[in-house]
Amino acid sequence: MDVAxxxxxxxxxxxxxxxxxxxxxxxAALARMAADAGLSVLVVELEGRAGLSTAFGGAGxxxxxxTVLLSGAGVSPDGRGHTGTVRGRWLTPDDALLEYLADHGLxxxxxxxxxxxxxxxxxxxxxxxxxxxxxxxxKQLERERVADLIxxxxxxTGHAVTFLTSASGLLDAARGGPVRAQAADVVxxxxxxxxxxxxxxxxxxxxxxxxxxxxAYVLExxxxxxxxxxxxxxYDAVPAALGTSAEKAAAAAGVILDAGQLxxxxxxxxxxxxxxxxxxxxxxxxxxELPLPQxxxxxxxxxxxxxxxxxxxxxxxxxxxxxxxxxx
Amino acid sequence: MSPDYxxxxxxxxxPVxxxxxxxxxxxxxxxATFALxxxxxxxxxxxxxxxxxxxxxxALGVESLPNTPTEVPGDxxxxxxxxxxxxxxxxxxxxxxxxKSPEQVESIRNNRIYQNLAGALSGTQEYMAMEKxxxxxxxxxxxxxxxxxxxxxxxxDLLDAPRRLTNFLExxxxxxxxxxxRAYLKAVSVATRALLRTISKVAGTEIVDDAVTFFQAFxxxxxxxxxxxxxxxxxxxxxxxxxxxxxxxxxxxxxxxEFFADKLxxxxxxxxxxxxxxxxxxxxxxxxxxxxxxxxxxxALEDNLRQLDGMAAREEATFAQLVARVAxxxxxxxxxxxxxxxxxxxxxxxxxxxxxxxxxGPPPAQGGVG
Numbered sequence: 001m002d003v004a005x006x007x008x009x010x011x012x013x014x015x016x017x018x019x020x021x022x023x024x025x026x027x028a029a030l031a032r033m034a035a036d037a038g039l040s041v042l043v044v045e046l047e048g049r050a051g052l053s054t055a056f057g058g059a060g061x062x063x064x065x066x067t068v069l070l071s072g073a074g075v076s077p078d079g080r081g082h083t084g085t086v087r088g089r090w091l092t093p094d095d096a097l098l099e100y101l102a103d104h105g106l107x108x109x110x111x112x113x114x115x116x117x118x119x120x121x122x123x124x125x126x127x128x129x130x131x132x133x134x135x136x137x138x139k140q141l142e143r144e145r146v147a148d149l150i151x152x153x154x155x156x157t158g159h160a161v162t163f164l165t166s167a168s169g170l171l172d173a174a175r176g177g178p179v180r181a182q183a184a185d186v187v188x189x190x191x192x193x194x195x196x197x198x199x200x201x202x203x204x205x206x207x208x209x210x211x212x213x214x215x216a217y218v219l220e221x222x223x224x225x226x227x228x229x230x231x232x233x234x235y236d237a238v239p240a241a242l243g244t245s246a247e248k249a250a251a252a253a254g255v256i257l258d259a260g261q262l263x264x265x266x267x268x269x270x271x272x273x274x275x276x277x278x279x280x281x282x283x284x285x286x287x288x289e290l291p292l293p294q295x296x297x298x299x300x301x302x303x304x305x306x307x308x309x310x311x312x313x314x315x316x317x318x319x320x321x322x323x324x325x326x327x328x
Numbered sequence: 329m330s331p332d333y334x335x336x337x338x339x340x341x342x343p344v345x346x347x348x349x350x351x352x353x354x355x356x357x358x359x360a361t362f363a364l365x366x367x368x369x370x371x372x373x374x375x376x377x378x379x380x381x382x383x384x385x386x387a388l389g390v391e392s393l394p395n396t397p398t399e400v401p402g403d404x405x406x407x408x409x410x411x412x413x414x415x416x417x418x419x420x421x422x423x424x425x426x427x428k429s430p431e432q433v434e435s436i437r438n439n440r441i442y443q444n445l446a447g448a449l450s451g452t453q454e455y456m457a458m459e460k461x462x463x464x465x466x467x468x469x470x471x472x473x474x475x476x477x478x479x480x481x482x483x484x485d486l487l488d489a490p491r492r493l494t495n496f497l498e499x500x501x502x503x504x505x506x507x508x509x510r511a512y513l514k515a516v517s518v519a520t521r522a523l524l525r526t527i528s529k530v531a532g533t534e535i536v537d538d539a540v541t542f543f544q545a546f547x548x549x550x551x552x553x554x555x556x557x558x559x560x561x562x563x564x565x566x567x568x569x570x571x572x573x574x575x576x577x578x579x580x581x582x583x584x585x586e587f588f589a590d591k592l593x594x595x596x597x598x599x600x601x602x603x604x605x606x607x608x609x610x611x612x613x614x615x616x617x618x619x620x621x622x623x624x625x626x627x628a629l630e631d632n633l634r635q636l637d638g639m640a641a642r643e644e645a646t647f648a649q650l651v652a653r654v655a656x657x658x659x660x661x662x663x664x665x666x667x668x669x670x671x672x673x674x675x676x677x678x679x680x681x682x683x684x685x686x687x688x689g690p691p692p693a694q695g696g697v698g
């Protein structure tokens with residue numbers, strides 16, 4: 001499947017995963033991949049982290065208003081056209097609420113609602129209202145067609161499931177008023193595969209894989225979302241030439257090594273192979289327990305994720321997407 | 329500046345260890361390791377886990393009996409207990425403790441806002457973890473209590489949690505509504521009524537009704553909650569409470585841990601230690617390797633060693649700034665091992681790496697850090 005087709009199967013792509021799996025980096029890489037295919041992209045961030053903007057060479061967290069992360073002036077990797085623009089926003093529930101109230105002619109009281117602590121009372125009385133406000137804003141952006149693709153970097157710390165199920169939970173609570181209407185709109189967005197898909201990000205390790213499988217079923221059953229391919233991040237493909245022991249390899253090459261050197265080479269070899277076996281085992285388990293296509297991204301060499309690393313990840317994702325069949 | 333104590337001395341020395349840092353770095357395992365180390369040093373120790381992986385929970389035996397310390401059987405001179413936090417249950421206990429009557433307990437427990445409080449008010453889980461810590465520390469049963477904290481993005485949630493909850497319970501707008509009529513008219517300004525109207529309009533009138541009932545039900549308990557929260561805060565700020573930052577060497581986790589360190593320092597709290605979990609091991613200093621013939625298998629092996637060494641060096645550089653920031657606190661490194669820790673033996677291996685003589689070298693074939 002070509003990248004542009006993949007990226008426009010739905011206008012909203014929610015990237016979810018537990019903390020520490022590189023979710024934000026993958027969200028940035030997906031945006032970069034789509035831009036490389038000539039699409040305009042909006043990345044939505046929810047936690048005020050700097051990671052998204054630094055991945056595009058910027059600094060500090062995004063703002064509620066649009067920031068251009070990647071201008072559309074570049075030449076696409078295949079040299080045939082221009083890259084698309086990537087913009088980013090940090091959507092906070094408070095900002096979304098203020099905007100929502102302003103849109104409903106209630107601007108005057110909205111600031112006091114925040115300063116008085118009443119918002120805490122309200123959001124406790126209606127759990128999930130914060131998520132619904134943010135997703136409601138995403139829905140509005142989707143409706144306004146602000147970009148070809150909207151990538152949502154979902155909250156980490158295991159709250160992705162809560163984040164995506166809160167709207168239907170709020171509907172079940174069957175309260176009246178505009179908030180309920182907003183929740184209904186959000187559920188409609190999340191459950192329509194032509195408008196929204198969720199991509200889970202994981203690592204090829206035991207706990208992240210278990211949690212991904214669990215989250216996938218909960219998301220399908222309870223949130224009714226359509227799941228896209230699973231992104232397995234930091235998968236280290238081992239060079240085939242590590243199959244021979246250090247001693248034999250040295251002898252074959254006619255090179256004399258001291259015992260310390262041999263031991264270090266051998267330990268490094270078995271370490272790498274062992275890690276690879278563990279990763280392969282977990283990837284196999286993921287495939288068995290979760291029948292979704294997988295995309296792989298390599299472990300990064302850099303200390304931080306900047307534009308060069310992002311390009312590398314985007315290219316790896318694009319390669320995986322190209323191999324997907326359109327039925328997937 | 330070199331540390332004036334080792335990470336291993338922290339546990340027997342301090343009555344309370346708070347393990348904090350980003351999610352997904354194996355914080356629960358590291359917390360359990362600190363408690364195990366205390367037990368090995370002959371202390372009576374308890375670890376409060378917040379969200380343990382299932383197999384670790386099984387190994388510690390905490391799953392069947394949440395909110396109650398369960399002894400982990402093992403061969404050490406001290407005692408190791410583990411507990412899995414039940415946020416709601418801890419809150420219920422508090423309500424029971426401060427309520428004036430069984431009827432008050434009932435009416436609070438039946439209130440919709442109360443039922444949502446544990447899940448919806450940010451910081452409630454953090455506060456209940458700290459509340460449990462306070463309870464166990466004060467019980468006199470333990471020499472050392474280690475608490476694993478929820479993966480909070482904002483460190484302030486952890487330290488502010490007690491205040492945040494009491495602020496919520498003392499919300500002046502709703503409290504004003506509960507005053508006798510005359511005072512009510514005085515206290516509830518036009519602006520306040522406009523706010524309440526707004527809430528009703530946007531979210532439905534039941535919200536305001538629920539809120540009023542909730543604050544009514546809590547009446548008379550504020551003082552108890554306030555003094556309790558003050559005591560918990562005092563424990564958290566006590567110089568004998570040790571904060572240990574836990575992170576992985578991944579750039580995003582290190583960035584979050586740095587954020588956390590800054591917040592602690594901003595509160596006048598110096599981190600007592602740093603644990604970097606899952607670092608790439610070093611394979612010994614071998615000097616310049618003789619050049620291998622191009623395309624040979626030896627060449628691939630040499631490249632592999634160089635790549636792994638490079639990875640370890642880059643990781644070290646990634647968290648170098650964090651190490652400097654927590655200095656002179658000691659830093660422990662746990663190498664990336666085999667599979668996750670799912671038994672007490674595995675915990676023992678981590679403890680050896682973290683506190684023992686065993687240097688962070690190539691890993692044994694078994695065990696590892698989850």
